[in-house]
Amino acid sequence: xxxxxxxxxxxxxxxxxxxxxxxxxxxxxxxxxxxxxxxxxxxxxxxxxxxxxxxxxxxxxxxxxxxxxxxxxxxxxxxxxxxxxxxxxxxxxxxxxxxxxxxxxxxxxxxxxxxxxxxxxxxxxxxxxxxxxxxxxxxxxxxxxxxxxxxxxxxxxxxxxxxxxxxxxxxxxxxxxxxxxxxxxxxxxxxxxxxxxxxxxxxxxxxxxxxxxxxxxxxxxxxxxxxxxxxxxxxxxxxxxxxxxxxxxxxxxxxxxxxxxxxxxxxxxxxxxxxxxxxxxxxxxxxxxxxxxxxxxxxxxxxxxxxxxxxxxxxxxxxxxxxxxxxxxxxxxxxxxxxxxxxxxxxxxxxxxxxxxxxxxxxxxxxxxxxxxxxxxxxxxxxxxxxxxxxxxxxxxxxxxxxxxxxxxxxxxxxxxxxxxxxxxxxxxxxxxxxxxxxxx
Amino acid sequence: xxxxxxxxxxxxxxxxxxxxxxxxxxxxxxxxxxxxxxxxxxxxxxxxxxxxxxxxxxxxxxxxxxxxxxxxxxxxxxxxxxxxxxxxxxxxxxxxxxxxxxxxxxxxxxxxxxxxxxxxxxxxxxxxxxxxxxxxxxxxxxxxxxxxxxxxxxxxxxxxxxxxxxxxxxxxxxxxxxxxxxxxxxxxxxxxxxxxxxxxxxxxxxxxxxxxxxxxxxxxxxxxxxxxxxxxxxxxxxxxxxxxxxxxxxxxxxxxxxxxxxxxxxxxxxxxxxxxxxxxxxxxxxxxxxxxxxxxxxxxxxxxxxxxxxxxxxxxxxxxxxxxxxxxxxxxxxxxxxxxxxxxxxxxxxxxxxxxxxxxxxxxxxxxxxxxxxxxxxxxxxxxxx
Amino acid sequence: xxxxxxxxxxxxxxxxxxxxxxxxxxxxxxxxxxxxxxxxxxxxxxxxxxxxxxxxxxxxxxxxxxxxxxxxxxxxxxxxxxxxxxxxxxxxxxxx
Numbered sequence: 056x057x058x059x060x061x062x063x064x065x066x067x068x069x070x071x072x073x074x075x076x077x078x079x080x081x082x083x084x085x086x087x088x089x090x091x092x093x094x095x096x097x098x099x100x101x102x103x104x105x106x107x108x109x110x111x112x113x114x115x116x117x118x119x120x121x122x123x124x125x126x127x128x129x130x131x132x133x134x135x136x137x138x139x140x141x142x143x144x145x146x147x148x149x150x151x152x153x154x155x156x157x158x159x160x161x162x163x164x165x166x167x168x169x170x171x172x173x174x175x176x177x178x179x180x181x182x183x184x185x186x187x188x189x190x191x192x193x194x195x196x197x198x199x200x201x202x203x204x205x206x207x208x209x210x211x212x213x214x215x216x217x218x219x220x221x222x223x224x225x226x227x228x229x230x231x232x233x234x235x236x237x238x239x240x241x242x243x244x245x246x247x248x249x250x251x252x253x254x255x256x257x258x259x260x261x262x263x264x265x266x267x268x269x270x271x272x273x274x275x276x277x278x279x280x281x282x283x284x285x286x287x288x289x290x291x292x293x294x295x296x297x298x299x300x301x302x303x304x305x306x307x308x309x310x311x312x313x314x315x316x317x318x319x320x321x322x323x324x325x326x327x328x329x330x331x332x333x334x335x336x337x338x339x340x341x342x343x344x345x346x347x348x349x350x351x352x353x354x355x356x357x358x359x360x361x362x363x364x365x366x367x368x369x370x371x372x373x374x375x376x377x378x379x380x381x382x383x384x385x386x387x388x389x390x391x392x393x394x395x396x397x398x399x400x401x402x403x404x405x406x407x408x409x410x411x412x413x414x415x416x417x418x419x420x421x422x423x424x425x426x427x428x429x430x431x432x433x434x435x436x437x438x439x440x441x442x443x444x445x446x447x448x449x450x451x452x453x454x455x456x457x458x459x460x461x462x463x464x465x466x467x468x469x470x471x472x473x474x475x476x477x478x479x480x481x482x483x484x485x486x487x488x489x490x491x492x493x494x495x496x
Numbered sequence: 497x498x499x500x501x502x503x504x505x506x507x508x509x510x511x512x513x514x515x516x517x518x519x520x521x522x523x524x525x526x527x528x529x530x531x532x533x534x535x536x537x538x539x540x541x542x543x544x545x546x547x548x549x550x551x552x553x554x555x556x557x558x559x560x561x562x563x564x565x566x567x568x569x570x571x572x573x574x575x576x577x578x579x580x581x582x583x584x585x586x587x588x589x590x591x592x593x594x595x596x597x598x599x600x601x602x603x604x605x606x607x608x609x610x611x612x613x614x615x616x617x618x619x620x621x622x623x624x625x626x627x628x629x630x631x632x633x634x635x636x637x638x639x640x641x642x643x644x645x646x647x648x649x650x651x652x653x654x655x656x657x658x659x660x661x662x663x664x665x666x667x668x669x670x671x672x673x674x675x676x677x678x679x680x681x682x683x684x685x686x687x688x689x690x691x692x693x694x695x696x697x698x699x700x701x702x703x704x705x706x707x708x709x710x711x712x713x714x715x716x717x718x719x720x721x722x723x724x725x726x727x728x729x730x731x732x733x734x735x736x737x738x739x740x741x742x743x744x745x746x747x748x749x750x751x752x753x754x755x756x757x758x759x760x761x762x763x764x765x766x767x768x769x770x771x772x773x774x775x776x777x778x779x780x781x782x783x784x785x786x787x788x789x790x791x792x793x794x795x796x797x798x799x800x801x802x803x804x805x806x807x808x809x810x811x812x813x814x815x816x817x818x819x820x821x822x823x824x825x826x827x828x829x830x831x832x833x834x835x836x837x838x839x840x841x842x843x844x845x846x847x848x849x850x851x852x853x854x855x856x857x858x859x860x861x862x863x864x865x866x867x868x869x870x871x872x873x874x875x876x877x878x879x880x881x882x
Numbered sequence: 883x884x885x886x887x888x889x890x891x892x893x894x895x896x897x898x899x900x901x902x903x904x905x906x907x908x909x910x911x912x913x914x915x916x917x918x919x920x921x922x923x924x925x926x927x928x929x930x931x932x933x934x935x936x937x938x939x940x941x942x943x944x945x946x947x948x949x950x951x952x953x954x955x956x957x958x959x960x961x962x963x964x965x966x967x968x969x970x971x972x973x974x975x976x977x978x
Contacts, residue, residue, distance in 0.1 A: 074942070075961075081941065089912015089963075091894035128774045128799075135774040140957055143778050158943040170925055170936035171886065177940035185917035186891030189940075212890040293886075415938065415946070432654060433534050433665040442541060442646050450726050450797045450945035455938075482774060486726060486795035486945055490955045492781035493792065726948075728974040751974070793955045794974075795948070 056083075056111045057353040058152050058340060061360035063114035065369055070119040070146065072126055072136060074485075078111055079104070080156055080341075081176060082349035087184040095183060096211050100349060107353065121146075128482035129153075129310045132336070137487060142494040150336050150366070152359050153307050153325075154352075155343035157300040161455040162197070162403055166268030167296060168415045171275050175205040175297040188214045190292025194277055196220040196265055197297040198397040203248040205295060206257060216257045217291050220279055222298075222400045224262035234392025237385045241348070264403070268294055298399055300346045301458060305480035307344075310337045316473040319391040320346050321399060322458060323477035329380055331359035338363060351386040354379050404462055413463070414456040416449020424460065428467040435468065436476040437461040450486050453478045500689045502528040502662065504848060505681055507669050507705060508697035509533075510540035511645075511834060512826050514652040515841025516695055518573070521659035523849045528689060529653065529661060530681070532668035536649025538699060540834075542802035544722060544744060544756045545645045546735055547835040548585050550605045550612050550637035553811060553872075555859035556836070557608040562855050563839030567641060573838070575658075576651040578643050583746065585640030586734040588620070588631040588787070594739035595633045601739075602635040612637045626731060628789050642735050642746055645834055669698075672708050674820050693822045693848055700805035702813065702827030709819040711862050714808060715828050718760040718879060719801035721772040721780065725794040727751030732788075741878055743783040753794060755784055758878040760804075760831070772801045806830045806879075810872040814840060814860035816847070824848065825862050886936055887920040898966040903927050915959035915970065916940065916947055926959060928972025948973040 056078055062069045071078075079085050083104040086095035097104075121138075126146075128135040134146040159174040166172070171190065173181075178189045179201070192215040195206040202219050210216045235242045252259060262282035269276050277289045299320075307325035308314065312333040314323040324345055327333040331340045340359040341352035358379050365371050409422025427444045428435055437460055440446065446460045447453030453460070457478040464475040504520055506513045509531025520527045529535075547567055549560050571577045589595040598614075605612040615634040620627050657663055668684040672694060681689040696705040700717045732747035741758035748754065757780030777799050785792045805828040807813065812830060817823035824847065826840050833840075839855070846853035895911030902919060909918035916937055919926055925934040926947060937947040940960050947959040952969035 086891075087912060089893050089895050089910055091892045094891045094894075130771065130774075133774075135778075140962070141954065145775075158939065158941075168938075170934050173938055173940055177938070180941045181887065181917065182890065185887075185914055186889055186893065187887040187917050187921060188890050189887060191888050214888075214890065415944075432650075432657060432663060439534055439537070442537075443650070448724075448798065450795070450948075451943065452797065452945075454943050482772070482777075482799050483796060485942075486797045486948075487781075488792075488955055489725070489781045489785045489794045489796065490792040492778045493785055726974065793950060795956055797945075 056107055057356035058154065058360040059118050060110045060114050061357050062363065063117040065364055067364070067367070068117060068119060070148070071121060072124045072134065072146065073120070073122050074125045076122045079108065081180065082352065083107060084180065084183050087186060090186045094186070103349065125485055126306060127484050127487055129306050135482070137491055140488070141491055143487070143491045150338070150363055151310065152331070152338040152340060152363065153310065153343060154341040154356060155303040155306050157302050157342035157346060158454050160298045160301040160399065160458060162298045162400060163407060163411050163413060163421070163459060164265045164268060164296060165408055165411045168412045169268060169270065169275070171292065172268055172294045172296055175199060175201045175295045178295040179205040179208060182208060182212060188212065189295065190274070191215060192217055192291045193293045193295060194218050194220065194289050194291045195295045196263070196277065196279070198223045198400065199297045199299045200245050200393060200397060201297060202295070203245065203252060207248050207251055210252065210255050210257060216252070217289050218258040218260060219252060220263045220265065221259070221261045221397070222263055222265060222403065223396065223398050224282065227398060228261070228396040231392040231396035234388055235396065237388035237392065241389055299394070299397055300342060301454070302346060303343050305452070305484040307333060307337070307339055308480035309482060309484070310334065312337060312339065314477055317345065319394045321472055329358065329383060330362040331355055332362055345387070347386055347390050351383060351390070354383045354386070358383065401462070404459070404466060413459055414446040414449060416451050417445045419444050419446045421463070424463050425467055428464055435464060437464050437478050438476060440464050441478060447478055452481070452484065498687050500528065500687065502526050502689065502691045504528070504693040504695060505530065505679065505689050505691035506695040506697055507672070507681070508699055508702070508827070509535040509653060509663070509665060510538055510697065510699050511536065511649045511652065511837040512699070512829070512840055513695070513697035514649050514656060515837045516697060516826065516844045517656040517661045518652055518659070519841045519845035520848065521656050521661050523845050525849060527656070527661045528691070529656070529663050530667050530669055530683065530689065531665045533666065535653045535663070535665055539802040539804045540649045541646045542800060543645045543831070543834050544720065544754060545642050545746070545834065546585070546744070547641040547643055548735065548832070549610050549640050549835065550585055550635065551587060551601050552832070554604055554608060555811065557610065558855050559836055559839045559843065559857070561609060562842060563836050564639065566838035566842060567643070567835070570643070574651040574655040576647060578647040578651055579748070580641060580643040581749070582639070582641040584636060584638045584734045586624070586736045587635040587739055588627070588736060589633045589739050590630055590742070590787070591632070597739050598633060598635050605637065610637060611639065624734070626788055626790055628787055630787050636734070640735065669705075672705055679822065693824070695844060696823065696825045696827060699827050700803050702805060702825065706813070706825060706862065709817060709823060711817060711819050713813055713828065713862060713865055715805045717803050718806055719772070719803055720756050720758070720760050720831055721776045721799070721801050722754065722756040723777055723780070723796045723799040724755070725753040726797050728753065728794055738783070738787070743780055743787060745784060753791065755780060757783065760879050772799050804829070804831045808871040812860050813862050815857045815862065818863045884924065885920065885922050886924045887917060889921055898964055900964055900966070900968040900970060902970050903972070909964040911964070913964050915949060915957070915962050915964055918964050919959065919970070927970065928974070
């Protein structure tokens with residue numbers, strides 16, 4: 056949205072292809088159109104979100120906004136799209152900005168594929184878009200700042216939040232403080248969420264181990280171990296399980312961007328400079344370029360727009376760009392701090408029982424993956440592991456299992472995550488109905 | 497610099513190289529398999545998985561029938577069934593011209609020991625009610641089968657290894673020369689291999705070894721665009737193919753429909769990239785949805801292609817080199833090498849161990865390129881002009 | 883349980899009727915198929931990794947909530963809004 060505004064304000068007429076029906080992505084999602092007006096209680100960022108939505112609306116007549124349009128493949132100046140889920144078509148371009156966002160990162164816990172288990176972002180989306188809770192009594196667990204925000208939003212809208220269980224030990228959060236001080240406002244916001252939850256009597260626990268989710272009285276039971284080593288149980292209706300965010304890089308890969316390993320976020324990202332220049336005619340911004348949060352996404356979008364304008368010969372607003380870059384630097388440092396404060400729990404992976412599902416689409420468990428890797432003759436990487444185990448061959452295209460598969464390859468082979476490689480993107484980036492080929496687009 | 501010695505060096509760890517290694521080990525010969533990347537990762541692992549016997553070029557029938565006998569005992573040979581299933585293969589004609597071609601193909605198959613049944617539209621829909629009216633006539637070969645290509649080559653190579661073959665993945669052969677009756681192969685690692693015999697099973701890259709001995713081959717690379725759908729309840733029992741190749745499909749036991757469609761498109765063997773033009777995917781989707789109307793509700797979840805070597809007469813390069821004794825070529829299988837694989841491996845083991853084979857391979861000799869070769873009719877219709 | 887999701891914010895629009903595997907279901911205009919179904923049932927039609935399905939990511943990424951609409955074909959329940967008269971069935975379709 057931010058990039059479109061800057062481009063439109065400077066004489067360009069960008070075409071905005073949005074998979075969703077309404078702008079805002081996840082972070083600035085508008086309250087659902089079907090909900091009673093004004094009934095949504097926002098928590099944080101409401102001013103920034105409102106400002107951006109207003110700016111975007113103001114340039115509506117200067118951009119070509121195409122909602123409900125999914126780009127399922129992109130290459131050589133063409134974006135192949137699916138309109139409204141039913142019609143295939145092609146959009147041609149000279150320059151493209153990919154702002155593909157992120158999904159949540161999964162780490163499997165035995166029982167995670169049972170109905171009633173979702174992610175904190177999913178729980179949040181259901182509430183904001185549909186006005187519904189994933190259950191009456193919910194536990195938020197894993198490790199991510201989003202756990203706290205989503206839990207607070209649930210508490211404010213009448214849910215019983217059983218607990219927030221964080222797998223990262225409290226000591227690590229303290230250790231991350233120096234990096235988190237790069238953006239004191241954001242840090243205080245997170246602290247405020249925790250305080251608000253405590254005031255409502257929601258137990259917050261750190262350094263926990265999540266043992267398993269199983270069917271129980273009240274629909275689900277979460278078995279977990281606290282920092283002191285005592286096994287505990289919680290009876291709940293639903294579990295929101297999340298371990299941070301995972302950038303959506305499929306379109307960037309298909310558009311020809313090179314990939315680089317980002318040690319802080321432990322994933323491969325499109326190689327790009329701070330302004331988002333990735334490949335010839337290809338720019339990247341937002342969480343799809345590097346996880347950074349809403350403000351960083353806006354800033355990176357504006358920087359990419361300025362870079363595009365620069366390539367088109369428009370005069371650059373040097374002080375503005377300098378200011379934006381400086382702020383983005385600080386936000387990236389803050390993000391690195393968050394990655395420390397809310398770590399992906401490697402120990403969890405080694406202790407996973409063999410019968411824990413890894414790929415939910417194809418129903419492949421950890422034991423099958425481990426056995427395949429161990430029995431392989433040669434140097435196996437995540438793509439070969441996919442070819443032989445079928446992990447990542449299902450309809451979600453490895454969105455949820457690929458990081459875990461890479462971690463298993465690294466662990467079993469005794470190599471780094473970087474050496475395990477990244478899952479090569481294949482089109483279509485989301486499932487394409489055969490019937491769409493029959494309609495004219 | 498390490499020097500390794502073997503009887504037979506096989507260049508190329510795809511399906512041809514792996515089968516050859518296995519059959520040579522069963523004959524007790526010392527074998528080393530060199531593969532520049534990962535075993536079976538190229539076309540061998542990405543092809544459609546058809547073990548089609550009907551519809552071959554007439555000169556290939558003896559080889560295909562020998563291969564079929566090996567496929568029948570796959571689990572015994574490699575210790576893994578690799579998803580092998582005798583599904584039968586069904587050709588369908590979508591036009592009158594196809595129907596004529598099909599009559600000829602069926603007759604030729606029957607004349608060469610492959611039992612093919614001709615079917616009209618009514619018979620087609622009686623047996624397979626999900627076939628739309630677009631299918632005018634058909635030819636049914638009950639003996640044909642399918643297998644999972646992703647599993648076959650690794651299993652074959654592993655079986656060869658278990659019998660004592662030596663495998664060198666991640667080892668690219670950069671030069672081959674012959675001095676004093678021995679072959680010397682230099683690699684991109686600190687390694688030189690010496691052997692009595694070399695098998696050139698380097699697939700789309702086989703021209704480089706041939707060229708090293710002055711044998712030129714007009715090979716070009718192309719890829720078969722393919723896609724797979726989300727699983728559906730199992731109902732497509734046979735492997736089905738339109739006569740002109742505009743759609744080829746089969747359903748796995750898990751329920752996914754695997755689909756391929758010609759024209760084949762350009763690929764790049766230097767960068768190892770086989771991009772699939774999306775409009776080809778959409779075009780093939782349309783043909784499939786028309787031929788099997790119930791599949792209109794399927795969704796495509798993945799698209800891919802591979803890098804295959806083709807010759808203008810749509811026949812492989814297979815047999816002894818004409819330039820040096822001890823060099824055997826087995827590459828360029830024009831997109832239909834999967835079924836032939838075990839036959840090729842078996843025949844090569846006979847040529848190398850016995851000096852002869854009961855299966856004729858003269859039609860595939862590299863010497864045929866010394867004169868201009870007439871392009872096969874399929875060549876014009878099954879490839880992109882661009 | 884009979885319903886999985888709980889409505890916390892009232893719907894603002896009018897009522898619509900849809901058919902879920904032949905049984906009539908009341909929904910709100912603007913509701914997603916996912917919310918409409920799971921505020922009244924505990925699972926979606928059709929199977930998932932553990933038998934019953936109730937979606938996972940709830941935002942269009944996991945592809946687990948596909949349902950079959952008689953008129954429009956397969957759609958994601960979480961990103962598709964209800965429309966009056968929709969006939970919803972399991973995905974993949976059950977072939978006769």
